[in-house]
Amino acid sequence: MAYPEPLEELVVAFERFPGIGRRSAERLAFHVLRDPRARELAGAIERAVTGTRRCGTCCNVAETDPCSICADPQRDAGLLCVVEEPRHVEAIERSGAYRGRYHVLMGAFHPGDGTDEEHLTLERLVARARGEGLREVILGTDPDAEGEATAALILDALAGSAPASLVVTRLARGLPAGSGIEYLHKGVLEDALADRRPVRRRP
Numbered sequence: 001m002a003y004p005e006p007l008e009e010l011v012v013a014f015e016r017f018p019g020i021g022r023r024s025a026e027r028l029a030f031h032v033l034r035d036p037r038a039r040e041l042a043g044a045i046e047r048a049v050t051g052t053r054r055c056g057t058c059c060n061v062a063e064t065d066p067c068s069i070c071a072d073p074q075r076d077a078g079l080l081c082v083v084e085e086p087r088h089v090e091a092i093e094r095s096g097a098y099r100g101r102y103h104v105l106m107g108a109f110h111p112g113d114g115t116d117e118e119h120l121t122l123e124r125l126v127a128r129a130r131g132e133g134l135r136e137v138i139l140g141t142d143p144d145a146e147g148e149a150t151a152a153l154i155l156d157a158l159a160g161s162a163p164a165s166l167v168v169t170r171l172a173r174g175l176p177a178g179s180g181i182e183y184l185h186k187g188v189l190e191d192a193l194a195d196r197r198p199v200r201r202r203p
Contacts, residue, residue: 007033057128059104059121061086069093069101076100078135082125082154084108084142092140100138103128108146109153120150122157129162136167143173143187 003011007029014025032038054060055067062068069075069089079100083089089102105120129137139154141147151170158168173191175184 058102059106059124060089060102061104074099078133079138080128080132080134080136081138081140083140084147084150088140105141105150108141109150110146117153120153122153125154126157126161129158129166134162134166136169137162139168139170143185143191 002008010029010032011022011025014020014028015022017025020028032041052061052063053065055062055065055070057066057070060067060069064071076099080103081092081098081100082103082105083092084105084107086104089104092098092102103121103125105122105125107115107120109115109117109120128134137154137158139151141150141154155168158166162168172195173188174195175181175188175192181189
C-alpha cells in the first residue's frame with residue numbers, strides 16, 4: 001500500500017538531502033508526524049532561506065553584506081584563508097587562533113560529483129588577490145583528494161594573476177591529538193612523516 005500523497009511528498013523531499021536514503025527519509029517523515037516540535041523545521045528552513053545571503057566580499061553565508069568578519073576593522077585584511085564551505089569558517093573561528101579574513105569557495109573541485117571549476121568562486125578570489133593588497137593566502141582546503149585538487153586549482157589561478165609579493169601557504173597537517181595511528185587516513189600519515197620536526201632530547 002502506497003503512502004498518502006502528502007506523506008510521500010515529504011519522504012521524497014527528505015531524500016533530496018545529502019546522505020539520506022529512502023529508509024532514513026521515511027523515518028524522518030514519520031518523526032515529523034509524531035513529534036509536534038519537529039514541525040518547526042518548515043519555519044526554520046524558511047527563515048534560513050529568507051534571512052541569509054552570500055557576502056559580496058568573501059562569499060560566506062551571513063545575515064548582512066558585507067558579513068561581520070569582512071566588516072570588522074580589527075581583522076587582519078592582509079591575511080586571507082581560503083576554505084571550501086561556510087562550515088569550515090565556523091570551525092576555524094571556534095578555535096580562536098585566526099584573526100584574518102576568509103574566502104569561501106562554496107565547494108571543492110570534484111567533477112565526478114558535478115562540481116567543476118566554474119561552480120567555485122575562483123574568479124572572485126583572483127580579483128581579491130589583485131586588488132585587496134593581500135600579503136598571504138592560506139590554503140585551508142580539506143586534506144583529501146578533492147581538497148588537493150582544489151588547492152592545485154587555486155595555485156594555478158593565482159600563478160598568472162596575483163602580485164609576485166603574495167605568499168601562498170598551506171595549513172599544517174599531521175597527527176591529530178587523541179587519535180590512534182592505525183585509524184588515520186593514509187594522506188595524514190604521509191603529511192605527518194614528510195613534515196616531521198626534530199625534538200629536543202633531555203641532557
